[in-house]
Amino acid sequence: MSRKSKNILTKILEHVLIYVVLFITIFPILWMLLASFEPQQSIINQANHGLFEFVPTLRNYISVFTEYNFSKYTLNSFIVAFVAIFCSLLIGLPCAYAIARFKMRKSSVVVLLVRMIPGISFLLPWFSIFSMLGLRNTYTALILSHMLVALPYIVWIMIPNFESIPMDLEEAAWIDGCTRYGAFLRVAVRLSTPGILTATLLAFIFSWNNFMFSIVLSGRSTTTLPVAVFNFVSYAYIDWGGLMAAACAITLPIVILSLCLQKYIISGLTAGAVKG
């Protein structure tokens, strides 16, 4: 075989391999999407008919959002995530800026350590403290716990971001009569929009997906989506179609975000892993 045809063969093999891996990777997600349009009867008789032989239905989605109240849970998830992220940005941006500008290397290590603490260490004390304060089953408790998810990501991603903004720009602002706080807000924060977007995206994903804190701290009226999906199976009879529709509903926003803004998400996820 000539060198050229061998090269073409390797190329083809590489492509096949990549697309096979890709298929395995996204298969569960495709399967979930497919099953969410499938009637229950067809799902439980999987083995007895062809895989794609069914009349697609929207009934699963309709029942999830009307009978099972998922619109309320979706709203809860959004409220908790947005307020938690907003508050975390409010206290996290100044903190990250201080760590970056005043070269507080020790504090940046603390941020990393906070991210490592096993969530289970907080469950008991939070549960008991929030119960005593009468805050269990409220948004406040959930938001505070989700801030613990969001804050370390925001600070961790923003430290190198603020470090990369040249000091000269802020000094120029001082000369123009800006206070140091003014320079922080008008120069550093304004120039960090991509970093803030990355941090917000990551914080949103992890707050949206959070299960452990929500299952302990949320009550009837504050149930978030992961908890609602989990409770779905505790009924004796599993409505698989409905369950998959619910799973799709919760995954969809994340899938859309990561397909549109993958660059930011990847840079956020790998922050700290790769230098530079």
Add this chain to the structure above:
Amino acid sequence: MAKWLEKHMKGVLVTPSLIFIILMIIVPLGYNFALSFTDWQMSLVKAPQFIGLANYKNVLHDERFLNSVWRTIVFSGIAIVIETILGVALAVLINRKFYGRRLVQALMLLPVVATPVAMGMVWQLILEPSIGIGNVIVEALGFAPRPFLATTGFESMFWLIMIDVWEWTPMVMLMVYGGLMTIPQDPYESALIDGANKWQTFTKITLPLASSSILIAVLMRLIDVVKTYDIIYATTQGGPSFATETINIYGYLNMFAYYRFGKAAAISVLFFIVVMGIGCGFLKVKSKVEVEY
């Protein structure tokens, strides 16, 4: 006032986060630590009773706890080895030019970011022994149907490991890929001139030059994998009959299923020490690696 603010800028900027950390982290951790020396059923009438180290003695003699420690080690160890090997291989693979690279990368990201609880439900449907597609595939390949997660044997643990591998290999891949992109082209060119084959360039150039990013990816995974909770709780909840019960799950069940708060606190204190130990090791390695860069 304005002058005072200017002078103490550092403190002013850090204080809100510091208060949050003290109230939401330090105080709860201290409270948890204190609880681990008491006997308490979270009753408002009966205050926690101080019982010294009894909870720790109880935990360390509890066979179910020791089994959960062993399972955590097995789960984490096997998952990390597979994820590292596959992750590095995939990183090398997607580092080549191919058609649709951006889209492939974006799609590969999905298992990492998709809600773990929802994915747990999907895997439950796929691996459901009687109606799932899993056994349809197994039978089509000519094997006997498997019980998958519905067995007390090691098999349920194995499939949970596979789910974890599915979920997190792309993460390792992305981190290693980030490291690969920083490798300059020149060593490869001189290796080509010296007549090195592909395997030699991989083991002699790629691996050593990417080793620090691989190491960091592995350590970051290690910190997270021992804490795996969502995917296990959403699928098996530690069952059937404890076959997939890790430390995290056993601790959680002690809190909110058995209401043995003192014992649960002791478990979470021990777990905290282990995880933070790994974490400090990680930081040591990380700072070493970054200096070498």
